[in-house]
Amino acid sequence: xxxxxxxxxxxxxxxxxxxxxxxxxxxxxxxxxxxxxxxxxxxxxxxxxxxxxxxxxxxxxxxxxxxxxxxxxxxxxxxxxxxxxxxxxxxxx
Amino acid sequence: xxxxxxxxxxxxxxxxxxxxxxxxxxxxxxxxxxxxxxxxxxxxxxxxxxxxxxxxxxxxxxxxxxxxxxxxxxxxxxxxxxxxxxxxxxxxxxxxxxxxxxxxxxxxxxxxxxxxxxxxxxxxxxxxxxxxxxxxxxxxxxxxxxxxxxxxxxxxxxxxxxxxxxxxxxxxxxxxxxxxxxxxxxxxxxxxxxxxxxxxxxxxxxxxxxxxxxxxxxxxxxxxxxxxxxxx
Numbered sequence: 001x002x003x004x005x006x007x008x009x010x011x012x013x014x015x016x017x018x019x020x021x022x023x024x025x026x027x028x029x030x031x032x033x034x035x036x037x038x039x040x041x042x043x044x045x046x047x048x049x050x051x052x053x054x055x056x057x058x059x060x061x062x063x064x065x066x067x068x069x070x071x072x073x074x075x076x077x078x079x080x081x082x083x084x085x086x087x088x089x090x091x092x093x
Numbered sequence: 094x095x096x097x098x099x100x101x102x103x104x105x106x107x108x109x110x111x112x113x114x115x116x117x118x119x120x121x122x123x124x125x126x127x128x129x130x131x132x133x134x135x136x137x138x139x140x141x142x143x144x145x146x147x148x149x150x151x152x153x154x155x156x157x158x159x160x161x162x163x164x165x166x167x168x169x170x171x172x173x174x175x176x177x178x179x180x181x182x183x184x185x186x187x188x189x190x191x192x193x194x195x196x197x198x199x200x201x202x203x204x205x206x207x208x209x210x211x212x213x214x215x216x217x218x219x220x221x222x223x224x225x226x227x228x229x230x231x232x233x234x235x236x237x238x239x240x241x242x243x244x245x246x247x248x249x250x251x252x253x254x255x256x257x258x259x260x261x262x263x264x265x266x267x268x269x270x271x272x273x274x275x276x277x278x279x280x281x282x283x284x285x286x287x288x289x290x291x292x293x294x295x296x297x298x299x300x301x302x303x304x305x306x307x308x309x310x311x312x313x314x315x316x317x318x319x320x321x322x323x324x325x
Contacts, residue, residue, distance in 0.1 A: 014198065014243065015198070015201070017198075017199055017200075017201055017202075017203050018199065018203065021203050066152070066156060066157075066160070067152065069153055069156070069189070069196055071195070071196045071244075071245075072196045072198070072243065
């Protein structure tokens with residue numbers, strides 16, 4: 001079993017008005033060295049398969065079809081084995 | 094023959110009843126609600142994807158509704174040439190389903206916009222706009238937080254070349270400028286049609302502009318155009 005950690009980022013060419021608004025707050029806070037604030041999405045979930053390649057395939061499908069919109073977003077992910085208390089990878093029953 | 098509309102009800106739709114009321118009580122068409130978990134379009138001639146906040150707008154607007162069971166027959170219906178109109182959240186769902194090109198971003202102002210806007214009808218030669226007189230500007234309300242239409246340059250070029258841009262935000266006298274753009278939408282786009290011409294998405298709410306008591310009736314032109322296309 002794996003834990004997937006997915007980061008979904010808007011393409012640099014896509015305006016991020018939320019990031020801009022937050023950056024205004026930074027200016028009001030008196031921070032003078034902040035720029036290019038972007039608000040992205042971080043998503044975690046478990047993948048109930050033991051084979052890493054199969055897990056990657058499933059995550060890719062989840063990302064391309066639902067989690068990210070490929071027209072405006074890119075994604076990257078990391079798969080971390082879920083370990084039992086004995087330090088062994090948790091097997092899917 | 095009476096034209097039969099089907100209004101899809103997603104969890105979080107909130108303009109479904111407005112659409113039903115305007116179509117049935119004011120304009121006199123047959124209407125059925127279509128539940129999102131069903132897969133039967135009930136022999137509808139036209140499918141309406143109504144406004145609202147389906148699935149709480151979680152992830153991205155329309156992203157989850159696009160996978161509702163009812164969307165499989167809706168997509169097949171559209172691909173076979175059936176008439177589909179997506180209004181506001183319905184437009185967002187059509188984009189996510191890939192039935193229309195582009196994406197919807199948060200309004201440039203970051204604010205929810207709820208007001209009457211004027212629209213120029215860029216293409217009157219569609220099944221959705223054939224009842225609109227030349228030079229008529231439509232007065233129809235918008236109500237959305239994510240109406241900032243965006244598409245890459247090639248897509249925009251195609252939209253222009255194929256006359257797929259149907260509505261643009263404008264001033265009362267029909268000038269498209271930045272001041273009359275409520276959300277930052279590229280090229281003031283308020284509504285687009287697919288290449289085949291049977292699927293229209295629009296951010297303004299025609300169902301809220303059908304009743305003379307509310308002093309707005311231009312929305313009826315859109316529904317009557319569709320009925321006209323089916324009957325003639």
